[in-house]
Structure formats: C-alpha cells, structure tokens
Amino acid sequence: MKFVVLQFPGSNCDQDCFHVIRNVLGCSVSYVWHKDTSLGETDAVIVPGGFSYGDYLRSGAIAKCSPVMSAVHDFASQGGLVLGICNGFQILTETGLLPGALVRNRDLQFVCEHVYLRVEQESSAFTGASRTGDLIRCPIAHMDGCYYIDSDGLRELRANNQVLWTYTDRDGAATPASNPNGSIHNIAGVCNRAGNVAGLMPHPERAAEDILGEESGLAVFKSMLAFHQSGKAFNAASSAS
Amino acid sequence: MTEPTITPEIVRKHGLTDEEYRQIQQILGREPNITELGIFSVMWSEHCSYKNTRKLLKSFPTRSERVLVAAGEENAGILDIGDGVAIAFKIESHNHPSAVEPFQGAATGVGGILRDIFTMGARPICAMNSLRFGSLDSAEVRRLFRGVVSGIAHYGNCFGVPTIAGEVCFDRSYEGNPLVNAFALGALYTDQIARGAARGVGNPVFYVGPATGRDGLAGAAFASQDLTEESAEQQRGAVQVGDPFMEKLVMEACLELLATGAVAGIQDMGAAGLTCSTCETASRAGTGIEIELDLVPQRAPGMSSYEIMLSESQERMLIIVHKGREEEVRKVFEKWDLPWSRVGEVTDTGQMVVRHHGEIVADISACRLADEAPLYDRESREPEYLTKTRSLSVDQIPDLKPDEIGGALEACLAWPTIASKNWVYRQYDHMVRNGSVVLPGSDAAVIRIKQDSMPVLPNGEVRDFPEKFVAMTVDGNGIYTYLDPYEGGKIAVAEAVRNIAASGATAIGVTDNLNFGNPHNPELFFQLEQAIAGMSEACRHFGIPVTGGNVSLYNQSPNGAIDPTPVVGAVGIFESRDHIVTQWLKKEGNVLILVEPSEWDADPWFGLGGAAFTLMRHRIKAGRPSPCNLDRESLVHRAVRQWIADGLVQASHDCSDGGLLVAVAEMAVSGMVARNHPQLLGVSLDLNSAGATSGLRTDSLLFGELQSRIIIEVAPDAVEQLTDGIPAGVVSRRIGVVGGGRLDLSIDTSHVASWDLNSLHHRWWNAIAEKMDA
Amino acid sequence: MKARIIITPKKAVFDPQGKTVQNTLEHFGHQGISAVHVGKFLEVEISGEEDIEAVRARMDEACRRFLTNPVIEDYTLDIIPS
Amino acid sequence: MKARIIITPKKAVFDPQGKTVQNTLEHFGHQGISAVHVGKFLEVEISGEEDIEAVRARMDEACRRFLTNPVIEDYTLDIIPS
Ligand SMILES: Nc1ncnc2c1ncn2[C@@H]1O[C@H](COP(=O)(O)OP(=O)(O)O)[C@@H](O)[C@H]1O
Numbered sequence A: 001m002k003f004v005v006l007q008f009p010g011s012n013c014d015q016d017c018f019h020v021i022r023n024v025l026g027c028s029v030s031y032v033w034h035k036d037t038s039l040g041e042t043d044a045v046i047v048p049g050g051f052s053y054g055d056y057l058r059s060g061a062i063a064k065c066s067p068v069m070s071a072v073h074d075f076a077s078q079g080g081l082v083l084g085i086c087n088g089f090q091i092l093t094e095t096g097l098l099p100g101a102l103v104r105n106r107d108l109q110f111v112c113e114h115v116y117l118r119v120e121q122e123s124s125a126f127t128g129a130s131r132t133g134d135l136i137r138c139p140i141a142h143m144d145g146c147y148y149i150d151s152d153g154l155r156e157l158r159a160n161n162q163v164l165w166t167y168t169d170r171d172g173a174a175t176p177a178s179n180p181n182g183s184i185h186n187i188a189g190v191c192n193r194a195g196n197v198a199g200l201m202p203h204p205e206r207a208a209e210d211i212l213g214e215e216s217g218l219a220v221f222k223s224m225l226a227f228h229q230s231g232k233a234f235n236a237a238s239s240a241s
Numbered sequence B: 001m002t003e004p005t006i007t008p009e010i011v012r013k014h015g016l017t018d019e020e021y022r023q024i025q026q027i028l029g030r031e032p033n034i035t036e037l038g039i040f041s042v043m044w045s046e047h048c049s050y051k052n053t054r055k056l057l058k059s060f061p062t063r064s065e066r067v068l069v070a071a072g073e074e075n076a077g078i079l080d081i082g083d084g085v086a087i088a089f090k091i092e093s094h095n096h097p098s099a100v101e102p103f104q105g106a107a108t109g110v111g112g113i114l115r116d117i118f119t120m121g122a123r124p125i126c127a128m129n130s131l132r133f134g135s136l137d138s139a140e141v142r143r144l145f146r147g148v149v150s151g152i153a154h155y156g157n158c159f160g161v162p163t164i165a166g167e168v169c170f171d172r173s174y175e176g177n178p179l180v181n182a183f184a185l186g187a188l189y190t191d192q193i194a195r196g197a198a199r200g201v202g203n204p205v206f207y208v209g210p211a212t213g214r215d216g217l218a219g220a221a222f223a224s225q226d227l228t229e230e231s232a233e234q235q236r237g238a239v240q241v242g243d244p245f246m247e248k249l250v251m252e253a254c255l256e257l258l259a260t261g262a263v264a265g266i267q268d269m270g271a272a273g274l275t276c277s278t279c280e281t282a283s284r285a286g287t288g289i290e291i292e293l294d295l296v297p298q299r300a301p302g303m304s305s306y307e308i309m310l311s312e313s314q315e316r317m318l319i320i321v322h323k324g325r326e327e328e329v330r331k332v333f334e335k336w337d338l339p340w341s342r343v344g345e346v347t348d349t350g351q352m353v354v355r356h357h358g359e360i361v362a363d364i365s366a367c368r369l370a371d372e373a374p375l376y377d378r379e380s381r382e383p384e385y386l387t388k389t390r391s392l393s394v395d396q397i398p399d400l401k402p403d404e405i406g407g408a409l410e411a412c413l414a415w416p417t418i419a420s421k422n423w424v425y426r427q428y429d430h431m432v433r434n435g436s437v438v439l440p441g442s443d444a445a446v447i448r449i450k451q452d453s454m455p456v457l458p459n460g461e462v463r464d465f466p467e468k469f470v471a472m473t474v475d476g477n478g479i480y481t482y483l484d485p486y487e488g489g490k491i492a493v494a495e496a497v498r499n500i501a502a503s504g505a506t507a508i509g510v511t512d513n514l515n516f517g518n519p520h521n522p523e524l525f526f527q528l529e530q531a532i533a534g535m536s537e538a539c540r541h542f543g544i545p546v547t548g549g550n551v552s553l554y555n556q557s558p559n560g561a562i563d564p565t566p567v568v569g570a571v572g573i574f575e576s577r578d579h580i581v582t583q584w585l586k587k588e589g590n591v592l593i594l595v596e597p598s599e600w601d602a603d604p605w606f607g608l609g610g611a612a613f614t615l616m617r618h619r620i621k622a623g624r625p626s627p628c629n630l631d632r633e634s635l636v637h638r639a640v641r642q643w644i645a646d647g648l649v650q651a652s653h654d655c656s657d658g659g660l661l662v663a664v665a666e667m668a669v670s671g672m673v674a675r676n677h678p679q680l681l682g683v684s685l686d687l688n689s690a691g692a693t694s695g696l697r698t699d700s701l702l703f704g705e706l707q708s709r710i711i712i713e714v715a716p717d718a719v720e721q722l723t724d725g726i727p728a729g730v731v732s733r734r735i736g737v738v739g740g741g742r743l744d745l746s747i748d749t750s751h752v753a754s755w756d757l758n759s760l761h762h763r764w765w766n767a768i769a770e771k772m773d774a
Numbered sequence C, D: 001m002k003a004r005i006i007i008t009p010k011k012a013v014f015d016p017q018g019k020t021v022q023n024t025l026e027h028f029g030h031q032g033i034s035a036v037h038v039g040k041f042l043e044v045e046i047s048g049e050e051d052i053e054a055v056r057a058r059m060d061e062a063c064r065r066f067l068t069n070p071v072i073e074d075y076t077l078d079i080i081p082s
C-alpha cells in the first residue's frame, strides 16, 4: 500500500507520520508539497499535525487554500482514504471534507498529555483493526481541539455512525473529567458520511512504537492497511461529504 | 536627517565609560558618528562582549575528545557522539525581556536559542528551560509565570520542537526579576558543521527573514543594565515579537541550503542583530564586510542607519554564499516563500563598512570591534550577609515532632518548588518528532536520535547509523549559591551530572547560564567569581567540558539582587537503550536501596542549611548547603551506572530538593506519568538503618539535603548481587519495600507516619494549578 | 480604503474566552455583566483608487472563503473610504 | 448597554498574523493591499441602567488594567446605549 503525507509550511508531524508508516507499518510513503497540484499515485493521504501557516487566523484556515487541497478533494470524492491528524483534522473540517469545527480548548491552554480513546465502531476503514470498545492510549497536543457541531449535525453524525473515537477514562467511560478539551460528547475523531475521510485530534503516530512506551495507536494505520488489502472500495458517488 | 553630535551625555546613555570612549576614538582614529557609537555600545555590552566575566570563564574546561566545536568559537558548542553523529546544544537567558513582556520575552528567548542551534547546521530536536519566579501568592508573579510558560509553549510548539525537561523554582528573591533560561539541542552529522564566518572575498552576503523594524532597539545594551522601574517603562516600546512559524521555515530553508554546499558562512541575527552578525562573521574569517542598508528589507518607514543596525527583529539570518551559486540560494528561499535580499559582500579590507543612502555611515575594523572589547577585573569582596547566615546554628531551630511528620511531607510535596510541574509541561508539546523516550517527570529526559532527527544531506543521500539515546537535565540552586557561592556552583554541576547518572547515562558535556546581580557591586561579583570557580572544579573533576553558555548580569529588582543562580544544562549518552531508567516505582515486592558515600565531610547543619524544608517551615535562609565531596559523588554515580548496566536497577531517583523522604514519595507518586503502565505504588519505608543519618534530628533525617545520594529500586533477588559487588567508598542501605497503596514510614522500627498515596499524589500533582486558579 | 471586519463566535458555540473575561471582570468588581463575547478584528488597508462596491464584493468573498468559518463564526464587514 | 472594544497590535509592533493573512490575500489575487492588522474584538453586555460615562470610565480602566496588554496593544472603546 502506498501513502502520501502532505507538507504545508509549518507542518511538524509530517516526519513522524512518515517514520511510522515506513519503518513501523512497513508501507511505502512519500511527501507531497503543498504547492503541488497532484498527489501522484497513492492509496491514502495523511494530513499531518503541526501549525500550518502558524495557525494564524484560525487553525487550518490558510492551509485549506493551498493548491494541493483541491487534489485532496478530488481524491476524496473518488473514494480515496484521507486521514487528518490534529492540525490535519482542523484542515479537513475547514475545507468541509469533514463536518463540524475545532475551537479553542475549554481551559484556553495548549494541552499535551496522554489520553484514552474508545473505538466507537469497528467497521470503518480507520478502525477495522480494532474491536468496538477497544481503548487506544495516545497523546494529544493542541490548543484548538474542542470539537463543535450544531445539534442537527450531531444527530446526523450519530445516525450515520460517523463518530469513530471518543475520549474516555482508563476504564472506557466517557466522563467530563476524561474530556481534555471540552469537545461535544467527548468526540475525539469523526469520519465523513461515506467513511473514506476521517480526522482526529490525538496523535496515534506518537503511540506506535515500543520505545515510546505505547503501541496501541498503530491500530489506526493498521486498519487503513487492512482495509486496503481487503480490496474493499468506497463508492465514488457516495463519498462526497 | 540631522545627526546628533556626540556629547558625554550621549556616551553615557549608551552605557560606555569615558575610558571605553577613548578606546573607540583610538580604534577609529577619529570621533565616531552616532551609528558607530551605537554599534560599539551593543558590541561592547556585557551581553555581547562578556567584558566583566570573560576572564573568569577562562577557568572552565572546554576540551574533551568529543569536542568538535568548543565554547566561544561559534554560536553553540558541538560534541561527537559516535557513528558520525554529533550534537549541538546551548542555553541562553531572556530574563529582562521576560520581565517587561513575559509572553513575548520568553517566546523570543526560545526563538533565539533555536537559531543558535540551526546556525551550526544542526536540526533542533528538543528544548528545555529553567525558570525562577517570586512567590505564587502574588498576582503579578502569577501573571509573569503564566505569560512566560505560554510564551515558551507558543514558540516551541509551533516551531515543532519537543520541550522535554526543565525546572521551576519559586522564591521571593526573584520577585520583579524572573529568570527565563532556554536550552536547545540539535543533531547533525559530523561533516555538516556550519561556520559563522564571512569567508571568500567577493562572496555575496544575503539577508533572509522578515523585514527589519524598530524591535528591541538596544535590547543588548538594555540587558546589561539594572532593571529599575523606570527602565522597564522606557523599554516598553521596544518589545520584540516572535514568529515561530517564520522561524520554522527559516530553519528548514537554511538546512536545505546548507546541503547544497553553496553556503560559505551563516550566522543568526540575535542580540545586536545586523551589527553583531556582520562584524563577527568578518572577524572570524579575518575578512571585511560591506553592506548597503537600502537593500535591507524594512518594515517601518524612515528608519535611520542607527536603528537598522541595532534592531533586534526576530527570525533573521545572515548568509554568505559562494559567488556564482546565488541561483541555488534563490530557489530554496522561493520554495519556502521567504523574504530575502542580497545586502552586500565580503571584502579584504578587514573593515566593516555600512552604507546608507549612498553614504558611508560606519567604517570600523571588524575584528577590533568584535574581539577587542575592554576586559575588566572587578573588585570582589566576601558579602557581609554571609557572616549573619553563618552565625546561626541549627540548634536554634526546633526539630520536627513525631506528630508533625505527616503534615510536613504533605506541605513539602505541595510546596511549588517541589510540587509536580505538570501545569507547566503539559502546555509544552513534549512529544512532537517521535523521539521523546523519557518525558518530563523523571530525573533526566531522554531523547532518541534517529535518521529523521538529522538535517538533510546533499542530493537526497541517506545515511544509516544506530539510533542514539541522549539524556539531559537542567539544574541549579540559588539558595545554596546565596549561602555558599563556591559550593552552590559546584553542586549545580554535581546535581545535573547526578540526574544524568541516575537515568543510566554518562554525562559528556554541560552548558551553563550564570544569572547574577550587578558586577560592579564587589559582594555580588564575589558570588559570581566563587560560583564559577566551584562549577569549574566540578566540571574538571567529572572530566566534562563546558561547551558554551550565557551570562546574565544585573538581575536585580528595586528590592535588591536575586539569589545568585548558576544554571547547568547537562547532556549524557547511553551505551544502550536498555540502560534507560525512570524514577517511578515499578513492582510490588521490590526493594528500595539508598546508595550513598560511606563517609561524609562535616556538616554542622546536617543537610538542613539552605534546604527547601528549612525555607518552607522556618522561612529562613541560613547555614551552609551540605558540602559535596566530588570524589565520593563520582563513586556513587559509577556504582549506580554499573548496576544499571548489569540490569539490576528498575527505578532510580536522586535525592535533591526536599531530601530523602520527598525523594521516596516522588518515586511513589510520579508513576502516573509512566506511559506503558501508569500506576501509584506504595512503599514501606524503614529508616532505622540509614547509618550516616542515624542519631540525626528527625527533620534532617527526613528532609535534609545531603549530597551524593541516589535511591534505586531492585528485585529482592538482586540485592545480594548488588551488595557483593559494592565498590569501596559507597554503601547501599536497604530502606524499604515496594507495594500497597500507602507510604508507611518507620524510624528505628517504630511506625511514625502513614499516608494515602492518592491524596499525596493529589496534593503534589495539583498544587501549582490550585495556586494559579486561585 | 480600509475594510474592517468584525468576527464573532456564533451564539450557540461555547465561548470560553468570553466566559473567562466575564469572570475576570466580575472578579474585579464589575457588576451586571450579562455576557461577554470575544471575537476577532481584521483591518485590511487597500491602496489605489477603486470602486467601493467592488472592494466590498471582493472582501466579502475573502470572508466567506477563508477569513471566517461559517460553522462557528458570524462577521460584519465595513468598507471605509479614505 | 454594550461596550465594544477593538484591540489591535501597536503599529510599531510586528504582527506576523497580519502579515500571513496579507500574503494569503495577495496569493488570491487581491492587489494593492498595503497592510493587514489582526486584532481582537470584545463585546461586553451590561445590564442595569447606569450612567454611560460611568460605564465608559469603568471599562476604560478594565482595558488598561487587564483586557489589553499596553506593552504591545492599542485599543478603542465604544459604549453603545441600549
Ligand atoms: N519548566 C519545565 N519544563 C519542562 N519540564 C519541567 C519543567 N520544570 C520541571 N519539569 C520536569 O519535572 C520533573 C521534576 O523536576 P525537578 O523537580 O526539577 O527534577 P529534579 O529535582 O530531579 O532535577 C523533571 O522531569 C523536569 O524535567
């Protein structure tokens, strides 16, 4: 399977994703520069974390205007797998590829710590290597990670099983205390209606190696790989968000 | 524009003495104009010239087999760590700017130290910081603390460098004059070292980065004055604003550019901006340099040559390019959308020549400007206060009663200097770059160096090397240094090295930040001189070079000078990743062993002189810090490292602030940050066998800060192996057993106190947050 | 010419900054504060003579395209002729 | 009553955010943009009848004391009677 990792000015988790995909997952991977208008041959796109354009104005607001984003739009509308992590999630909501928005953390501070994520449904392309209810322990590192969506949007997300990961405590309970940023319903990550585009604030790529003390985050990448290998595909027509 | 004539008044305002002015006249062979005067004043400020400290700093050892670039040669020192890999690291202070505007002051401090690292051709891979503030009971202190921490977070997080360790202390002496010392470390291949030299006559000189504004005007001169209320007010117009996003682009572009081989020399524009970077690069290469200010990108209209030369706008670099290779340079800058401009060229005249609007506005010998700043021997006198602090005897303070022990430990753990610093480090991204192996919360942080930690190589070359693991820590104790400047300096180094040893690594170099008061005051100069001597002795003893550092003088508020605060950043390497040890307890049934010297130097204060406990409970700074015997200190380090290498040690923690009981409690409560297995594990502690400490007062037994002690956790069946192989001069004492949900304390087999771990953890973990939310 | 844009969080979106400012004001003894909203202010200086309505249309498009996020923000745009 | 406060970076202070927005606007073909300033907007809703000048004085003091950072920011304050 072949991945590409986008690079915007100010991306800073691009190398981390690249490292995990190549050296841990064992897949082929290359970078795509934000000024490029084509993604080249690829099976999946990673929109990495960081501070694209310094997160000036709003996180992800300026990056969504980059030339490469229209190629990402085309790729997604043909059913290609797209995963946004942290700033990548913010960029994908800004572009409208994912519903909702990410606003300032409840405590107004940048927060970097380990959290527990509960996998909400095991049938997606991003969670297939897990079972529903599995816990993933991985870090968050963000200032604007509070997921917001209006009540109609929330109803729709739930109806379509689009919530993929929620913040919980170590026993898997989604409590206010285990919500690190004030996200609505403890939502940590969602996918689009078609299921081929997903985003999450936590960093599974930082929890994918034994030397870093935690490997459960690798499940997200393994799921994408398994989905690809299963030969399943998204129907291009249904994948518009 | 009319040029002001140079009056004695103007000379004084520039912080130059009459004698220094005469020297300037002599170098020029004429009167300086105002631009030249400004240039001399910043280059000859303490900040740039170290005129009051250079002679003292000469006593530091600066060489070892690993040193590739030594202290003072370039913007940061570089050490070889084997297999073709090297590290560059340095610490730098931004105390005064942070007092004026905490957020931007701290942010630009981080920006500055990161530039020092990538200027050397290294990719910055992690950062640390050492902070000092007044008491958190003051709203103003809380404002400064909040601002500084978020400023550091803002810059480091956005730039994309993990801030993986640090220290924070709170003491009234820093009220109005916080200390903000930032450390950065980068990695590079040994053949990638870049030089800050303007080599090659005729080579073009490029300016890269955002346009120059009136930012931080005379910041360097400002950092060399006492901070009075008046000067803080005056400096308000001069605040520099950092742009970490820009710096990230500048860094990536510079590393890419260096890989092309088109660069002949490179230097960041830090303090004294364009002035410092031009004359220093020319001086290092023994060349001259000529620049045209009309070509310098400018943000504000009508800037004078004086302002352009002295501006401290951030994120700017000066790059000297091999003639004929300008096109490669342009391509890289344009890829990264960076503003750049060709501003001049290298000459063979030895002069730094500056033109503006077609006229020469400065024409000065580059090397005499950069290297011939006056050097001073200042008067030194033992401070009078020492007679007073030393006249007190420990007998004058009451010992702890048995029923006070419970409360005393709780109070210690909630004392902001000892309490968990998670309120601070959770605001820092401490994991970006996937290299943070040991996160904040243990003695030393550990970073992994892997292929993508390195700067790019020419033509996409890929080089393999075994992953490297580097330990680092920052330490320093202002109260010790106040009570005994020599011993305080020595202990700063010993403690940093001890933290490295306790983590399983061997220290290979240190960088230091000397935060002191006004050197013209003989008593304050004494502190500086003695502390440097103590640090120097310790470094020599451990055989580790000082690879660079920073001096920040004039740290005083209207209430007087700060406690003299030498801060030491130490770096160590692991022979194997299996030697990495963290401080938290691992397993029920394991045994706790106290490793310490078998003999002690006399300490009439039994570890209570300058101890955190003494200050917290009795509000006094008195006595002397417990002496540190360096021979015995090394024996302890060597023993612990050997046991770690033998695979016997499961956890290890040094005793520092708060002494033995606090150290054990920290081992019990800090396990919640363990990534693979977060947990709280209790201990049954029995101090009846703590030999050297037997017969001591209760407070000194529990909270005395004797030096050279490390507590380790071993499996029960490893105890024998450990005691069999014990080296001479070191003793290991069994002090407890791991397990349960409580910390139980017995002294001489009688049970004296018991604490619930959850509540201890709560007090320790939340103490700072609670103060900040008050 | 100047375009002045005021961007405010939509009423339904939780505004922790507004809440914090309100608490601070109350802490300092300000009474009767029923709400505080914290938003953004943008000023774009445009030189060269141009039709005011054309500028408004252009800036309005920029607002919708990236200066604001309609999911969470409202905005008002004013064009001030020089 | 409402207090509307516009906080902008001081003109002499570097505004990297404004500069980045300016670059983006130019990138989209907006011409003749000489500067962009990005600041903050605060709206404080005050209930209870009170003298407009008294409110202004109170809010002005709050601006100087903690709502703005006088080291790097300027502000304008408007009071809008209800
Ligand atoms: N300003 C800071 N930034 C990052 N980490 C910090 C900071 N202050 C303290 N820490 C971390 O908290 C832990 C405890 O710090 P400290 O009590 O100073 O340790 P020690 O006494 O072992 O040197 C260390 O891991 C340290 O790196």
Ligand SMILES: [Mg+2]
Binding pocket: B442, B443, B444, B499, B653, B654, B656
């Ligand atoms: Mg320690």
